[in-house]
Amino acid sequence: MTLSTGESTLVLMTSLRPNAPPLRILLGPGPSECAPEVLAALARPTLGHLDPLFLSLMDEVRAGLRAAYRTENELAFPISGTGTAGMEAVLVNLLERDDAALVGVAGYFGARLAEIARRVGARVTEVRGEWGRALSPDDMRRAAGGKRFKILALVHGETSTGVVADLAAMRAVADELGALLVADCVTTLGGMPLEIDAWGVDGAYAGTQKCLAAPAGLSPVTLSARALASVAARKTPITSWYFDLALVKSYWSQDRAYHHTAPIQNIYALHEALRLLFDEGLAARWQRHARHARALWAGLTQMGLALLVPEAERLVPLTAVRVPTGIDEARVRRFLLERYSLEIGGGLGELKGRIWRIGLMGAGSKRANVELVLSALRAALAEQGWTAAADPLPAVHAAYANA
Ligand SMILES: *Cc1c(COP(=O)(O)O)cnc(C)c1O
Numbered sequence: 001m002t003l004s005t006g007e008s009t010l011v012l013m014t015s016l017r018p019n020a021p022p023l024r025i026l027l028g029p030g031p032s033e034c035a036p037e038v039l040a041a042l043a044r045p046t047l048g049h050l051d052p053l054f055l056s057l058m059d060e061v062r063a064g065l066r067a068a069y070r071t072e073n074e075l076a077f078p079i080s081g082t083g084t085a086g087m088e089a090v091l092v093n094l095l096e097r098d099d100a101a102l103v104g105v106a107g108y109f110g111a112r113l114a115e116i117a118r119r120v121g122a123r124v125t126e127v128r129g130e131w132g133r134a135l136s137p138d139d140m141r142r143a144a145g146g147k148r149f150k151i152l153a154l155v156h157g158e159t160s161t162g163v164v165a166d167l168a169a170m171r172a173v174a175d176e177l178g179a180l181l182v183a184d185c186v187t188t189l190g191g192m193p194l195e196i197d198a199w200g201v202d203g204a205y206a207g208t209q210k211c212l213a214a215p216a217g218l219s220p221v222t223l224s225a226r227a228l229a230s231v232a233a234r235k236t237p238i239t240s241w242y243f244d245l246a247l248v249k250s251y252w253s254q255d256r257a258y259h260h261t262a263p264i265q266n267i268y269a270l271h272e273a274l275r276l277l278f279d280e281g282l283a284a285r286w287q288r289h290a291r292h293a294r295a296l297w298a299g300l301t302q303m304g305l306a307l308l309v310p311e312a313e314r315l316v317p318l319t320a321v322r323v324p325t326g327i328d329e330a331r332v333r334r335f336l337l338e339r340y341s342l343e344i345g346g347g348l349g350e351l352k353g354r355i356w357r358i359g360l361m362g363a364g365s366k367r368a369n370v371e372l373v374l375s376a377l378r379a380a381l382a383e384q385g386w387t388a389a390a391d392p393l394p395a396v397h398a399a400y401a402n403a
Contacts, residue, residue, distance in 0.1 A: 006122055024342070026192075027342060028357060029159045029345040029357045032209060032361035034214060034269070034363065040248070046401070049258070049262045058077075058252060058262075060294045067282070068189060071197045074225070075223045077220070077249070078218035078266075079217060081203070083184075083219050085182060089205065090182055090204075094182065094227060098122070098123070099150040101114075101151050102140065102152045103138065104153070105126045105128050106163065107160040108159055130145060132320065134164070136169075148179070150180065151202075154184070156194065157318070159315070163309050163314070164192070171199055182202065184203075185204045190212045203224070204221065205222045211365075212277070214266075217266045235378065241283050275398075289316045293360055293365075296370050297371050297399075299374040303390065304388055305321050318357055323353070323355060326386075328329060328344060331384065335379075335380040339376070344356050372379035374393065
């Protein structure tokens with residue numbers, strides 16, 4: 001269409017193609033497959049964000065998030081935005097200019113935490129560690145050098161490397177530093193044991209598109225009473241209006257004060273995802289993720305592939321696999337996508353080109369996916385002349401038989 005305004009003539013596209021995405025099998029670092037019930041929830045009619053029916057749904061979502069996080073924290077609700085929005089929200093509320101922050105950086109998301117803390121104006125001490133290994137409490141103590149810190153922040157499940165952190169052990173370090181403990185739980189919430197209260201985590205955020213099996217777009221956050229007291233004692237206002245958790249809380253609590261329009265259908269989807277989670281049972285869900293991850297590890301090892309992370313430090317929902325020498329890793333991923341409609345992830349940052357990342361998250365954590373990804377990977381590697389040491393499936397069957 002051509003529209004003349006006298007000033008200019010614009011030629012703009014006014015017809016778009018219908019979108020008909022194929023069904024992908026999503027076994028990367030996220031997004032993961034949405035449960036069908038969750039997709040159906042997204043198609044339900046819109047309610048107003050102050051409709052009484054919607055308000056009672058919000059109360060259930062808050063209660064569900066508390067249970068999933070294993071906390072009695074008063075503040076527990078989803079931020080409108082993806083996991084990174086939750087990261088930013090927690091840091092911008094807990095940190096003021098010149099506050100000291102000790103941040104664990106042994107992967108891409110740890111680096112992002114440190115970068116956001118710096119942008120908030122904090123004095124950041126990075127605790128650098130090898131990508132693919134967990135930071136130890138002593139690594140933290142050494143970097144802290146006997147000084148005190150406002151927060152100790154680290155990633156619980158580092159999706160860029162496939163490493164899980166021991167948060168309970170980090171609590172002891174935070175106590176020595178006089179610090180609040182902040183944890184990135186984007187990949188772990190709903191996928192492996194996470195105990196906000198028992199481990200003494202003061203600030204946590206997550207995402208909906210990983211082990212909760214919902215679409216991206218919300219970030220469940222929670223702050224402890226201690227963290228809230230620290231926010232109340234701030235000398236300066238929070239520099240972000242949208243992420244000021246006290247303001248957002250006045251919408252999510254009984255005040256029901258308008259702050260911003262809640263993404264209604266995303267909240268439906270999260271509610272449905274939480275409903276499915278508790279139908280299954282939180283512990284049963286953690287066990288399911290662990291069972292399928294262990295079967296995957298057995299199959300990969302049997303094939304002759306090496307895993308990046310030692311078993312004791314391995315994240316359950318995401319497995320990092322070393323790319324064998326001479327293999328074009330991007331070509332493998334292209335082969336999987338074209339031949340099997342199957343997506344896995346490549347490496348990020350310093351692990352780019354060196355690993356694949358296989359996610360078994362939420363609805364995607366199932367035996368059919370374990371067997372498919374192993375068989376497909378074997379075919380993709382064979383296409384480049386790499387011969388598997390053995391058929392992976394007998395080891396997989398044995399792992400399930402022993403589980
Ligand atoms: C995915 C992820 C994020 C970022 O979440 P987005 O939803 O992409 O903003 C942060 N931390 C970890 C550990 C993640 O896995």
